[in-house]
Amino acid sequence: MGDSLKIVVLVKHVPDAQFDRHIGAERTLDRSESILSELDEYPLEAALQLSEARGGEKAGNEVIALTMGGPDAANALKKALQIGAGSGVHLTDEALAGSDAAATSLALAAAIRHLGDVDLVIAGMASTDGETSLVPAQLAERLGLPQLTFASSLEVDGRTARIQRDGDGHSETVEAALPAVVSVTDQINEPRYPNFKGILAAKKKKIRTLSLAEIGVDAGQVGAAGSLTWVASAEPRPARTAGTVITDEGDAGVKLVDFLAAQKLI
Amino acid sequence: MTAETVLVVLDAPAETFRKGQLELLAAGRILGSVSAAVTGPVSEAARAQLAEHGAAAVYTPDGADLGEYLVGPTAAWLADVVATAGGVRAVVLENSPAGKEAAARLAVRLGAGVITDVVAIEADGTAHKSVLAGSYEVRARATTGVAVLTVKPNSVEATPANAPGAAEATPVRVPEGAFATAARVTGRTEKPVSGRPELTEARVVVAGGRGTDGDFGPIEELADALGGAVGASRAAADAGWVSHDLQIGQTGKTVSPQLYISAGISGAIQQKAGMQTAKVIVAVNSDPESPVFEIADFGIVGDLFDVLPQATAEIKRRRA
Numbered sequence: 001m002g003d004s005l006k007i008v009v010l011v012k013h014v015p016d017a018q019f020d021r022h023i024g025a026e027r028t029l030d031r032s033e034s035i036l037s038e039l040d041e042y043p044l045e046a047a048l049q050l051s052e053a054r055g056g057e058k059a060g061n062e063v064i065a066l067t068m069g070g071p072d073a074a075n076a077l078k079k080a081l082q083i084g085a086g087s088g089v090h091l092t093d094e095a096l097a098g099s100d101a102a103a104t105s106l107a108l109a110a111a112i113r114h115l116g117d118v119d120l121v122i123a124g125m126a127s128t129d130g131e132t133s134l135v136p137a138q139l140a141e142r143l144g145l146p147q148l149t150f151a152s153s154l155e156v157d158g159r160t161a162r163i164q165r166d167g168d169g170h171s172e173t174v175e176a177a178l179p180a181v182v183s184v185t186d187q188i189n190e191p192r193y194p195n196f197k198g199i200l201a202a203k204k205k206k207i208r209t210l211s212l213a214e215i216g217v218d219a220g221q222v223g224a225a226g227s228l229t230w231v232a233s234a235e236p237r238p239a240r241t242a243g244t245v246i247t248d249e250g251d252a253g254v255k256l257v258d259f260l261a262a263q264k265l266i
Numbered sequence: 267m268t269a270e271t272v273l274v275v276l277d278a279p280a281e282t283f284r285k286g287q288l289e290l291l292a293a294g295r296i297l298g299s300v301s302a303a304v305t306g307p308v309s310e311a312a313r314a315q316l317a318e319h320g321a322a323a324v325y326t327p328d329g330a331d332l333g334e335y336l337v338g339p340t341a342a343w344l345a346d347v348v349a350t351a352g353g354v355r356a357v358v359l360e361n362s363p364a365g366k367e368a369a370a371r372l373a374v375r376l377g378a379g380v381i382t383d384v385v386a387i388e389a390d391g392t393a394h395k396s397v398l399a400g401s402y403e404v405r406a407r408a409t410t411g412v413a414v415l416t417v418k419p420n421s422v423e424a425t426p427a428n429a430p431g432a433a434e435a436t437p438v439r440v441p442e443g444a445f446a447t448a449a450r451v452t453g454r455t456e457k458p459v460s461g462r463p464e465l466t467e468a469r470v471v472v473a474g475g476r477g478t479d480g481d482f483g484p485i486e487e488l489a490d491a492l493g494g495a496v497g498a499s500r501a502a503a504d505a506g507w508v509s510h511d512l513q514i515g516q517t518g519k520t521v522s523p524q525l526y527i528s529a530g531i532s533g534a535i536q537q538k539a540g541m542q543t544a545k546v547i548v549a550v551n552s553d554p555e556s557p558v559f560e561i562a563d564f565g566i567v568g569d570l571f572d573v574l575p576q577a578t579a580e581i582k583r584r585r586a
Contacts, residue, residue, distance in 0.1 A: 253576025
């Protein structure tokens with residue numbers, strides 16, 4: 001196999017942020033109008049670039065898109081296959097509904113172990129719905145792997161993964177031995193769009209379905225039962241309303257300061 | 267220790283703790299008696315601050331430097347600190363990427379529930395946060411014996427404790443094997459320091475976008491007149507006009523200042539996600555159709571190169 005890589009890319013089917021998003025009576029998210037999370041296109045592109053640089057599938061590289069969710073979540077996998085992932089894995093089970101980060105990372109860790117011999121797990125910097133960024137770190141902890149998170153660049157040199165990570169006031173180079181869990185920001189690359197050839201090719205690619213029983217996870221460990229947090233209430237925030245809008249007639253800077261003074265902000 | 271200990275995790279300061287770090291101690295005191303876990307050496311001045319803010323014990327890593335590694339070893343050490351302290355009800359961390367990751371890994375070790383992006387805490391442990399880009403307010407609780415909470419800046423006032431704590435120095439060994447599978451920092455480049463307040467902690471933020479056309483001068487001057495931080499839209503950061511550290515929005519920072527002034531930013535949903543919990547929003551844009559005007563308390567249709575310098579001069583004139 002040489003230096004070929006088996007890469008799992010975590011993808012999520014999320015409500016489209018361009019529309020209003022709603023939390024339902026059960027205090028869980030309404031998942032209609034969902035799409036592949038836009039932040040998951042970056043890890044997929046990063047994985048495809050690593051694979052292509054090593055000769056792609058012909059040279060034994062694998063890019064597997066993994067998602068967890070109800071039947072609709074397969075749409076996120078289909079999109080990932082159209083963009084270029086080699087195969088998809090859909091972890092789906094009614095018992096998974098309502099999973100928090102702890103339950104999600106537990107189930108994903110079991111699925112990744114089930115796939116076996118994974119060199120890299122690559123995720124986006126956050127989901128655009130939950131936005132907690134907890135899952136990659138929790139996955140790394142559960143799998144006993146190093147984590148390289150918020151990468152703005154990623155290279156793999158032999159069995160070492162190296163990233164750049166931009167923090168406040170500094171930029172760091174961080175290294176870890178494979179296998180590792182990586183999360184990447186929207187700065188890492190320009191994700192490709194699915195082209196006609198990709199869309200046709202995706203029809204022949206396989207999506208494998210996994211149940212909890214197949215990965216050895218009990219229903220009680222996931223979903224609402226296995227979650228370690230409980231949402232007591234979820235209320236829509238009153239929408240901000242437009243205030244005064246003026247057109248500059250040469251004195252708008254002064255009027256701005258008048259407004260700040262009236263609000264006791266200066 | 268009582269059964270109501272709250273462990274507050276703090277990065278070791280060069281000299282003294284920042285206001286944002288002292289806020290975490292105040293947040294912890296809502297839930298019980300606080301102790302601090304500091305990831306490196308603590309100066310005398312910093313220890314005095316911890317005492318003033320009520321820390322009963324100050325745990326520091328013994329036998330290893332955690333600074334060269336990402337969060338794996340820190341989480342392993344924190345789990346040992348929780349065990350050493352005994353009776354820990356909650357662990358409070360910073361809501362930074364590193365803080366959230368340490369929280370994530372620590373929570374797996376403790377079997378604890380994590381709540382991120384906390385903006386308020388009730389005495390029973392219920393935490394408040396905004397979700398879906400600030401469109402919903404959620405109250406949530408960890409259902410486990412220990413709760414792990416990451417608290418956003420400006421959520422709680424950094425007031426000193428009613429009674430000072432003993433701030434007893436308590437070294438705790440970094441566990442054997444903690445570094446075995448850790449990622450390691452092998453290079454570090456410092457960026458120039460701006461001297462302005464930290465973006466997520468600032469009371470005032472002035473942000474520029476595409477409309478600046480690369481000239482952030484008027485943005486910076488107004489920010490300085492107001493004692494505020496400078497922010498930017500993704501378009502401005504992607505264009506290379508400012509560092510990505512200053513990016514506000516879905517893939518940048520989320521800010522909730524008292525005053526947010528948006529200049530030359532149209533205000534797409536991704537940008538709104540980072541600023542719509544600001545108390546007061548002012549928008550300046552030459553396009554009257556910009557979505558930012560839908561959420562601004564005060565909007566000015568005009569050229570930011572006219573409006574901002576005039577406002578800066580007026581603020582200086584009134585203060586003179």
